[in-house]
Amino acid sequence: MKAALLSVGTELLMGQITNTNAVYLSRELNYRGIDVMYHYTVGDNPERLAEIINLAFRDCDLVITTGGLGPTQDDMTKEIACEVMGDELVMHPEILESIRRRMAGYKITEMTPNNRKQAEMPSRAVIFRNSCGTAPGFALENIEGTKAIACMPGPPREMKTMFEKSVAQWLEEKTDSVLFYRELKCFGIGESELETVLLPLIDGQTDPTIATYAKEGECSVRVASKRATREEAEKAVDEMTEKVCDIVGKFVYSKDNEELSQVVSKMLKDRKLTLSSAESCTGGLFAAAVTDIPGSSEIFPGGFVTYSNEAKMRDLGVKKETLEKYGAVSEETALEMAEGARRKTGADIGISVTGIAGPGGETEEKHPGLAYVGFVYGDKSLCRKIDRKMNDRRRNRSHSVMVMFETLLQNI
Amino acid sequence: MKAALLSVGTELLMGQITNTNAVYLSRELNYRGIDVMYHYTVGDNPERLAEIINLAFRDCDLVITTGGLGPTQDDMTKEIACEVMGDELVMHPEILESIRRRMAGYKITEMTPNNRKQAEMPSRAVIFRNSCGTAPGFALENIEGTKAIACMPGPPREMKTMFEKSVAQWLEEKTDSVLFYRELKCFGIGESELETVLLPLIDGQTDPTIATYAKEGECSVRVASKRATREEAEKAVDEMTEKVCDIVGKFVYSKDNEELSQVVSKMLKDRKLTLSSAESCTGGLFAAAVTDIPGSSEIFPGGFVTYSNEAKMRDLGVKKETLEKYGAVSEETALEMAEGARRKTGADIGISVTGIAGPGGETEEKHPGLAYVGFVYGDKSLCRKIDRKMNDRRRNRSHSVMVMFETLLQNI
Numbered sequence: 001m002k003a004a005l006l007s008v009g010t011e012l013l014m015g016q017i018t019n020t021n022a023v024y025l026s027r028e029l030n031y032r033g034i035d036v037m038y039h040y041t042v043g044d045n046p047e048r049l050a051e052i053i054n055l056a057f058r059d060c061d062l063v064i065t066t067g068g069l070g071p072t073q074d075d076m077t078k079e080i081a082c083e084v085m086g087d088e089l090v091m092h093p094e095i096l097e098s099i100r101r102r103m104a105g106y107k108i109t110e111m112t113p114n115n116r117k118q119a120e121m122p123s124r125a126v127i128f129r130n131s132c133g134t135a136p137g138f139a140l141e142n143i144e145g146t147k148a149i150a151c152m153p154g155p156p157r158e159m160k161t162m163f164e165k166s167v168a169q170w171l172e173e174k175t176d177s178v179l180f181y182r183e184l185k186c187f188g189i190g191e192s193e194l195e196t197v198l199l200p201l202i203d204g205q206t207d208p209t210i211a212t213y214a215k216e217g218e219c220s221v222r223v224a225s226k227r228a229t230r231e232e233a234e235k236a237v238d239e240m241t242e243k244v245c246d247i248v249g250k251f252v253y254s255k256d257n258e259e260l261s262q263v264v265s266k267m268l269k270d271r272k273l274t275l276s277s278a279e280s281c282t283g284g285l286f287a288a289a290v291t292d293i294p295g296s297s298e299i300f301p302g303g304f305v306t307y308s309n310e311a312k313m314r315d316l317g318v319k320k321e322t323l324e325k326y327g328a329v330s331e332e333t334a335l336e337m338a339e340g341a342r343r344k345t346g347a348d349i350g351i352s353v354t355g356i357a358g359p360g361g362e363t364e365e366k367h368p369g370l371a372y373v374g375f376v377y378g379d380k381s382l383c384r385k386i387d388r389k390m391n392d393r394r395r396n397r398s399h400s401v402m403v404m405f406e407t408l409l410q411n412i
Numbered sequence: 413m414k415a416a417l418l419s420v421g422t423e424l425l426m427g428q429i430t431n432t433n434a435v436y437l438s439r440e441l442n443y444r445g446i447d448v449m450y451h452y453t454v455g456d457n458p459e460r461l462a463e464i465i466n467l468a469f470r471d472c473d474l475v476i477t478t479g480g481l482g483p484t485q486d487d488m489t490k491e492i493a494c495e496v497m498g499d500e501l502v503m504h505p506e507i508l509e510s511i512r513r514r515m516a517g518y519k520i521t522e523m524t525p526n527n528r529k530q531a532e533m534p535s536r537a538v539i540f541r542n543s544c545g546t547a548p549g550f551a552l553e554n555i556e557g558t559k560a561i562a563c564m565p566g567p568p569r570e571m572k573t574m575f576e577k578s579v580a581q582w583l584e585e586k587t588d589s590v591l592f593y594r595e596l597k598c599f600g601i602g603e604s605e606l607e608t609v610l611l612p613l614i615d616g617q618t619d620p621t622i623a624t625y626a627k628e629g630e631c632s633v634r635v636a637s638k639r640a641t642r643e644e645a646e647k648a649v650d651e652m653t654e655k656v657c658d659i660v661g662k663f664v665y666s667k668d669n670e671e672l673s674q675v676v677s678k679m680l681k682d683r684k685l686t687l688s689s690a691e692s693c694t695g696g697l698f699a700a701a702v703t704d705i706p707g708s709s710e711i712f713p714g715g716f717v718t719y720s721n722e723a724k725m726r727d728l729g730v731k732k733e734t735l736e737k738y739g740a741v742s743e744e745t746a747l748e749m750a751e752g753a754r755r756k757t758g759a760d761i762g763i764s765v766t767g768i769a770g771p772g773g774e775t776e777e778k779h780p781g782l783a784y785v786g787f788v789y790g791d792k793s794l795c796r797k798i799d800r801k802m803n804d805r806r807r808n809r810s811h812s813v814m815v816m817f818e819t820l821l822q823n824i
Contacts, residue, residue, distance in 0.1 A: 013448045015439030016625065019431055022453070027427030036425045039453035041434070055467070213428065277717075283703025284696030287717040291695025294771055294805060302723030304716060305699040311714030311757060315727070345723060359706055393706060
């Protein structure tokens with residue numbers, strides 16, 4: 001099946017918002033074996049809207065639109081979809097009733113023509129409920145059943161929820177198959193190496209399919225299968241996942257698309273371990289990532305941001321001699337920082353980082369991108385050196401945080 | 413002038429990357445008074461590429477393409493642009509020479525036909541140098557001079573740099589005018605209120621133009637003018653900026669599109685003040701934002717992430733009675749935290765936050781979205797209550813950080 005995506009909205013053409021709907025839908029359609037041929041964006045202009053839909057149908061079977069379903073006059077997507085597919089709008093009493101109920105909740109009793117307009121839908125449409133907003137979506141086929149259009153609201157949260165809850169299933173019914181996939185998150189291996197070692201599995205793949213993705217320092221393998229039933233698809237994915245793990249298993253930290261911080265948090269919770277952090281160059285980013293996860297108070301009593309040498313000595317008990325002899329950016333300081341955080345908070349584990357994030361701050365022997373991660377747990381203590389020779393503050397900091405999580409994952 | 417944007421690349425249609433070029437170029441073109449009518453995305457397919465360009469020229473004067481300028485066979489944008497505009501590719505010796513030099517730097521002496529292909533350009537083209545990559549860009553008009561196409565590489569960094577350094581000027585020459593703008597960042601006022609109070613200035617505006625933008629809890633006013641010379645444009649913008657500030661000046665914290673954290677950092681540096689933080693619900697996010705700015709060690713000796721009550725008592729000296737009587741999420745605790753951070757580090761200013769980020773963690777009287785920001789500086793001490801009744805952890809945390817910066821800005 002070939003598809004085109006059509007985003008409707010002047011705010012996209014004005015550059016006020018980024019079109020994240022297109023990337024989301026492209027990914028979801030591709031996973032389902034649907035080829036995305038075009039992305040189009042147009043404003044709320046009825047002629048251009050109709051023209052683009054007709055153009056897309058010249059070589060596509062499916063058009064998915066986002067936006068232009070609101071209650072105001074310039075929201076025209078519904079009317080144009082009707083026109084192109086040869087249908088007409090009719091009042092749907094159950095939608096009208098649900099709008100009435102929602103308005104009553106806001107203590108509004110008067111219905112404007114605009115409110116009523118939202119309850120009108122093409123007579124042959126399959127309606128998609130909107131559980132996060134007011135405008136319902138719908139799918140509509142032409143009389144011959146050869147072309148279909150699916151229309152969803154523009155706000156990404158409404159669109160994604162509607163896609164997951166309704167449109168995905170509608171697509172499955174249209175394609176007579178069910179998609180199941182797993183996203184295997186990896187660390188310690190680059191995307192090109194990942195692809196190379198998996199090439200024997202990727203080459204000539206039909207179903208399940210294997211694809212690798214990269215995103216700032218992390219990469220992932222997606223194993224997807226489209227079969228007649230969910231059970232069959234899941235079984236095929238699980239079998240292929242095992243083969244993938246036979247090759248790259250030691251790099252995989254999640255088979256469920258979790259973040260590294262989530263996996264580490266869960267691991268600490270499961271083992272009833274607590275953690276404290278001492279950060280210099282990352283300045284609180286690690287603590288912020290740990291506490292981003294609800295319920296983190298169970299595993300994280302607190303942490304220290306010790307930017308100055310004084311703070312390192314006073315708050316963590318780093319020795320003056322250590323700082324003088326080895327410097328603030330050194331294995332010795334990193335270890336004393338980790339030990340200090342553990343001792344001060346009484347946590348089971350101490351983790352630390354000290355480094356030069358850049359730009360600037362370099363000395364003769366030490367350059368931006370250099371950092372040390374210290375780790376103490378029970379009798380175990382170790383230090384990892386990071387040496388990136390990179391002057392990008394933001395990336396050096398986020399890389400250090402990732403190495404801290406990796407160190408935890410590998411050593412507890 | 414009316415324009416269409418055409419992004420070329422299968423990776424966009426596969427959903428592997430988000431199209432950030434389109435939003436960037438849309439904004440830049442709109443600022444310059446050029447109406448963006450369409451965004452298109454197609455793969456590296458010559459027929460579809462030519463078809464879309466011809467379609468765009470039906471009602472646009474300008475097409476800007478990104479992507480498909482690389483050295484490989486499937487990069488076809490240059491060839492198709494030539495075909496549509498009625499020109500032919502010729503070898504540009506100076507480009508060939510610069511490729512040769514670049515390759516020599518990598519110790520490669522053999523030139524492949526692909527390398528040579530990159531030195532071919534349309535005979536009538538205006539060439540745009542690529543200072544971040546290999547593929548140059550270009551602009552090309554049709555013989556009548558009524559239509560123009562500008563082609564740039566796809567990687568956002570290469571594209572943006574080329575736009576700023578070359579394409580912007582080419583556009584100015586085409587439109588015989590220079591654009592100048594200021595972005596006024598505001599806090600403490602919502603976008604709709606901002607628009608309402610500025611309506612007398614916005615209504616019927618021609619030049620300078622005023623537009624309001626909103627982005628998660630912050631909003632901004634953009635004042636732009638397009639005149640014959642930069643001096644005239646700048647003068648017009650400055651005069652209008654004064655009028656805007658007469659109305660909303662007290663909400664404006666930057667006239668140069670700076671972040672709140674940057675403005676606060678600069679202010680502290682200028683006054684040679686130092687700051688320490690004590691964070692509970694934000695878990696290090698505030699410290700991470702402060703230390704995100706290079707040179708922050710001058711103003712920030714360090715901070716505390718005190719998640720547990722024990723940490724609040726031990727690291728900050730918060731009194732046990734305070735925690736028992738008022739609770740951890742209270743004005744009293746927030747103030748003792750701020751005071752503790754200041755006392756411990758010897759900083760001039762102490763700032764703190766304690767709250768319930770959610771989801772969960774609520775008590776009978778205290779709900780997610782409730783937080784207190786404490787502030788001490790000299791004899792001054794104050795507390796700000798935040799009460800959002802919102803269960804969104806990420807947004808509650810980032811909102812608290814913003815209020816911390818606001819509190820600093822208003823009180824030092």
